[in-house]
Amino acid sequence: MAVTRFAPSPTGYLHIGGARTALFDLLWARKTGGSFILRIEDTDRSRNSLTAAKQVMDDLRWLGIQWDQGPEVGGPAEPYYQSQRLDIYNRYIEQLLAADKAYYCFDTADELDQMRKKAAEKKQNFVYPRPSKFPDSADVEKAKAAGRDVMVRFCMPDEEVIVDDVVRGQVKFGGKDISDFIILKSDGFPTYHFACVIDDELMGITHVIRGQEHLMNTPGHIALQKALGFKTPVYAHMSITVSEGGGKMSKRDRAKVLKDAIKKTEGLDKEKLASIGGISAEELDKFITGDSMPDNPAVDAMAEFLNVELPEVNIVDFFKSGYLPQALVNFIALLGYSPSLANSPKTRPRLAGEAGPPVAQEILTLQELIDTFDPSRFNKTNSLFDRKKLQAFNMEHMKLLGEDELLSRYKDFLKVVKSPAAGADDALLKRILKASEGARTLADIDHKSRFLFTEDGKIEYNSKDVEKVLLKNNGEGLAMLAELKTLLSLLPVLNEETIEKMLRGLAEEKKVGLGKVAQPLRVAICGTTVSLPIFESIDMLGLDATIRRIERAINQFSGK
RNA sequence: GGCCCCAUCGUCUAGGCCGGUCUAGGACACCGGGUUUUCAACCCGGCGACAGGGGUUCAAAUCCCCUUGGGGCUACCA
Numbered sequence: 217m218a219v220t221r222f223a224p225s226p227t228g229y230l231h232i233g234g235a236r237t238a239l240f241d242l243l244w245a246r247k248t249g250g251s252f253i254l255r256i257e258d259t260d261r262s263r264n265s266l267t268a269a270k271q272v273m274d275d276l277r278w279l280g281i282q283w284d285q286g287p288e289v290g291g292p293a294e295p296y297y298q299s300q301r302l303d304i305y306n307r308y309i310e311q312l313l314a315a316d317k318a319y320y321c322f323d324t325a326d327e328l329d330q331m332r333k334k335a336a337e338k339k340q341n342f343v344y345p346r347p348s349k350f351p352d353s354a355d356v357e358k359a360k361a362a363g364r365d366v367m368v369r370f371c372m373p374d375e376e377v378i379v380d381d382v383v384r385g386q387v388k389f390g391g392k393d394i395s396d397f398i399i400l401k402s403d404g405f406p407t408y409h410f411a412c413v414i415d416d417e418l419m420g421i422t423h424v425i426r427g428q429e430h431l432m433n434t435p436g437h438i439a440l441q442k443a444l445g446f447k448t449p450v451y452a453h454m455s456i457t458v459s460e461g462g463g464k465m466s467k468r469d470r471a472k473v474l475k476d477a478i479k480k481t482e483g484l485d486k487e488k489l490a491s492i493g494g495i496s497a498e499e500l501d502k503f504i505t506g507d508s509m510p511d512n513p514a515v516d517a518m519a520e521f522l523n524v525e526l527p528e529v530n531i532v533d534f535f536k537s538g539y540l541p542q543a544l545v546n547f548i549a550l551l552g553y554s555p556s557l558a559n560s561p562k563t564r565p566r567l568a569g570e571a572g573p574p575v576a577q578e579i580l581t582l583q584e585l586i587d588t589f590d591p592s593r594f595n596k597t598n599s600l601f602d603r604k605k606l607q608a609f610n611m612e613h614m615k616l617l618g619e620d621e622l623l624s625r626y627k628d629f630l631k632v633v634k635s636p637a638a639g640a641d642d643a644l645l646k647r648i649l650k651a652s653e654g655a656r657t658l659a660d661i662d663h664k665s666r667f668l669f670t671e672d673g674k675i676e677y678n679s680k681d682v683e684k685v686l687l688k689n690n691g692e693g694l695a696m697l698a699e700l701k702t703l704l705s706l707l708p709v710l711n712e713e714t715i716e717k718m719l720r721g722l723a724e725e726k727k728v729g730l731g732k733v734a735q736p737l738r739v740a741i742c743g744t745t746v747s748l749p750i751f752e753s754i755d756m757l758g759l760d761a762t763i764r765r766i767e768r769a770i771n772q773f774s775g776k
Numbered sequence: 777g778g779c780c781c782c783a784u785c786g787u788c789u790a791g792g793c794c795g796g797u798c799u800a801g802g803a804c805a806c807c808g809g810g811u812u813u814u815c816a817a818c819c820c821g822g823c824g825a826c827a828g829g830g831g832u833u834c835a836a837a838u839c840c841c842c843u844u845g846g847g848g849c850u851a852c853c854a
Binding site: 611 | 783802804812814817854
């Protein structure tokens with residue numbers, strides 16, 4: 217019975233790394249029949265917001281990661297927002313202060329910077345110079361009167377600290393190398409290090425599964441636990457997901473792509489771009505020169521305006537790109553982790569000619585992930601996020617999903633991307649879904665079927681496709697269209713069968729491949745050479761619209 | 777710079793802890809072919825890795841050391 221937690225800082229959308237952490241914590245809690253807690257670490261007043269916390273919760277739920285205790289569901293350790301637990305932290309601060317295990321300090325940011333600089337010059341790690349005598353309450357009053365900030369630092373013991381980590385083994389740290397870190401900020405809020413240790417104890421956390429970026433924080437946390445007489449949970453520091461350019465995958469990746477696009481765009485109207493992003497011209501300049509980064513909505517809006525595709529990083533980005541949560545969950549679960557062969561329900565024996573042990577299948581549902589979960593199987597190596605493979609996973613999960621769930625996912629997607637297909641009735645959408653088998657994402661399906669939801673006069677003809685399919689060889693495609701128009705209007709009944717029969721008949725009569733007949737028709741009704749299967753397409757579009765589009769194409773391109 | 781972590785195909789990984797069963801397996805990508813009304817999908821085939829160097833051992837992808845490379849942390853952020 218493990219009690220695990222996901223403890224995000226609500227600074228914006230939930231990103232892929234956070235989702236992966238949350239997933240593994242959920243997996244372990246479910247596997248052991250324990251409890252999974254969501255705790256909001258909003259101790260940075262300048263960067264956290266309530267809407268961001270809500271967004272993170274929406275994203276988690278979309279993924280199917282539901283917490284047992286936390287905001288909106290409650291639980292025995294309420295409240296689950298750290299900003300509402302200040303009195304709790306203060307009690308422990310007092311306790312440490314009284315025991316001389318923590319002390320006040322009054323340095324300004326500038327003074328600290330100076331000390332750090334000096335340490336860097338000496339090629340040393342900065343360690344805060346602990347005063348030989350700790351300031352007392354009189355000193356605090358004096359400092360306050362002088363207008364100085366008051367903070368509290370934890371007095372880090374000199375002894376070696378060993379982190380016994382599930383994935384890394386025993387990692388040793390010299391206590392002397394670790395600075396006396398701040399546990400209470402000058403605004404009266406605890407730092408992450410402190411609040412996290414208190415809450416893990418109070419909430420009965422038994423296992424902490426988190427990213428490797430926290431490994432260096434852990435000795436400090438352990439020292440704090442010892443000083444307070446707390447238990448130390450089991451730690452598992454997972455590998456990190458990195459992006460192509462190297463480095464942790466982060467929102468910066470998206471901003472970088474946008475910035476490069478801005479730099480490459482010639483004759484760009486910067487003022488217009490700034491206004492589209494809802495930022496000032498100065499802010500845009502600062503962004504371009506690399507001094508700052510606009511927030512997510514601004515980045516998204518500008519990218520849309522410039523028509524650049526940004527790499528997905530936040531969970532909503534993946535949603536908007538047409539991925540299924542099942543696929544995403546499956547995929548991130550296999551980054552830095554692989555299920556045990558013995559436990560896998562989908563292990564197959566090895567074939568003749570294959571070396572090694574049996575082979576475990578990769579396409580797994582959340583339940584299968586839970587059933588087979590084994591934290592000892594984390595691997596230590598950082599992994600690169602391969603979107604191509606995610607797409608392949610997405611296709612598999614679309615095939616796996618029942619018709620109804622796929623439909624409801626698709627409708628959610630259409631709404632979010634504001635597709636003109638969003639209002640369509642279920643029967644039509646189901647038909648589109650069926651005709652789209654083999655598509656990689658929901659976005660692909662939407663793109664391929666947009667022609668059904670576009671007014672006849674607003675179909676945009678792709679000039680290359682028009683040239684290739686309609687105009688080439690003295691307009692043989694256009695000539696074909698003329699014949700098709702006649703034949704189509706002569707059909708007694710219009711359905712997939714009759715359309716197919718007619719098209720095949722025409723191709724045979726002309727002694728050409730079906731493509732010579734189908735492609736001109738496709739371009740006429742869709743504007744491009746890529747669409748759903750042609751028979752279906754015509755049937756769904758209807759005879760009248762099909763004829764109108766054929767006429768329009770003939771009129772528009774004859775004599776060119 | 778300091779401290780810490782890591783190292784198998786292009787990518788995700790199996791195998792490593794218990795050295796021989798590994799001429800290193802799978803998946804994705806890629807390349808070639810087939811199928812085909814487009815794009816996909818689908819089928820068949822191919823390319824492709826134990827970072828380098830030292831040990832230990834009868835034997836090393838597997839154990840040890842060094843080098844190199846990558847990553848993390850180094851905040852009154854979490």
